[in-house]
Every structure is written in C-alpha cells, then in structure tokens.
Amino acid sequence: MKKNVIALTLGAAMVMTITAAAAEFSTVEEGKLYMATNAAFPPYEMTTDDGGFEGIDVEIAGAIAEKLGLELVVDDMEFGSTITSVQAGKDDMVMAGLTVTEERKQNIDFTNSYSTGVQVVIVPEDSDIETVDDLADDKMIGCQEGTTGYIYCSDTVENGGYGEDHVVAYTNGAMAVQALLTGKVDAVVIDSNPAKAFVEANEGLKILDTEYVVEDYAIGVSKENPELLEAINNALVELQEDGTVDAIVGKYINADADEEAATE
Ligand code: ARG
Secondary structure: OHHHHHHHHHHHHHHHHHHHHHHOOOOOOOOEEEEEEOOEEOOOEEEOOOOOEEOHHHHHHHHHHHHOOOEEEEEEOOHHHHHHHHHOOOOOEEOOOOEOOHHHHOOEEEEEEEEEEEEEEEEEOOOOOOOHHHHHOOOOEEEEOOOHHHHHHOOOHHHOOOOHHHEEEEOOHHHHHHHHHOOOOOEEEEEHHHHHHHHHHOOOEEEOOOOOEEEEEEEEEEOOOHHHHHHHHHHHHHHHHOOHHHHHHHHHOOHHHHHHHHHO
16 A cells, blocks of 8 residues: 555656746747648658658657657748748748858857758769869859758858859759759769769769768757757657657668678
8 A cells, every 4th residue: 555655645746847848938828839841842841642741750750859849830931041940030940951060159059969960962864063173164063052961062162062153053953853854964973872862862963972961850949948958958858768769760761772782
C-alpha cells in the first residue's frame, strides 16, 4: 500500500513538472505550432496531390509538435518571406532546409543542426562546364531567390562568387531548372538533395562532382521566444537520439543509391 502511495505521488509530481515545462513557452496560436516554409524543395518539403504537405522537414516538425503536445500547421510561402514571417510573429519557426549563416543569426535564433546541406551545380549533360571554376567563364547561373546559393554566387569574385550580373534569381528551384532546360541559364546552383530530385524528374541534366559549399540546416525561431527555441531544440535532440530523425531521412533519401553512386 505504501509503495502505491509513493508511486502516485511521484506520478503526480511528474505530471506537474511536464505541465510546468509546457507552460513556459508560448506559440502564435495556443495548441498549434506554425511552421513557415517554401514547399517546393523536395525531399525536405513539397506538396502532395491532395493539397497536403510532406517531406523530411514536415515529418520532423510533426514529430516535434507531437512531443510538445501541439498540432503542426504548415504555412507555405515564398522562401524569402519565411524568416521575416517568424520575426513578425506570424509563424513559430522556419523549417525550410534553412542554412545557418552568420547574417541570418542576426535576425533569428537557430536550433542544433539536423542535416548537412551541400550547394551543388546542375548542368545539361553535354555542358562544357566540368567544375565550379568553369562557372567563372562568363556563364549565367540560375538560383532560387534569397537562398545561400544565390547569396554565394552573386557575391564578388574576390569573395568566391561570380558577380551579380552572372546570376538570375527565380522564385523556386523548379523554375531555375526550367530555365536551364530552355537554355536561359548555363547552370543552376542549389542544395544537393533537391538537385537530385530535379535531375531525376528531368531528362538531360547532371550534377557536377565538385561541391560548391557545405552547410548546416537548422530550425529558425524568433529571438523573442527563447523558451520556444529551447523546447523545440530539446524535442529535436530527443528525436535525433532515439533514431526518429534518421528514420525520417532514410524514408526520403535512398542511402543505398547514394553509396552506389559514390563507388561508381
Ligand atoms: N539551404 C538554402 C538556404 O537556406 C536553400 C533553402 C531553400 N528552401 C526551400 N524550402 N525552398 O538558403
């Protein structure tokens, strides 16, 4: 009998701690977790035929929301609006294959990283561009506006870019790839996993072996909501430790195919 009482007391204490921890953060709408994203970035976020959303970020965000006892709401918009939307308090977090940069850190706080991103170059199969250095020979490069790919490519030659006049910004990656297919640009610089998806979906394109820039993806949260940042980060770390994040990534990215490609 005595044992039971102790167990009950402990149980009650645990419930109280959880409630207390949950009460510490606030979200845009009670009971919901609003995720700002640009769902044109496979396999991280994309739309489904029935108007829903899927992808690595969408599923990790869903698992985080579940851990926090919240319902995930995906807020789809242009990539360039995602950070400002969180800053303006319209969304709770940005999850959009979002690269951590020093400049963005001035505007939002980031969680731990959950994935590596690599900027790669897509060219037509018969292109004379063989390495990233060949992009410097007066080539036109297509990028998605507001992305790190655009930021790096449009930078000055001294800073490792190709100059603003050599870069065209498109609303999304698919449109940049369309411009490449129709010969409006000579190459597209974009994150490697979306690049693979676009190359698979279109005939006659290939990805160069040389990588342009390696970066980290993380979740962005308002600087005014450190409690939410901590709650999201704790949930993320738990999901990384228990293998959930790996399982979600494995569902969308075929690791075996990557290994085969690497040993070819
Ligand atoms: N990683 C790049 C960046 O942060 C591109 C992200 C684009 N994401 C998207 N959902 N369209 O700038």
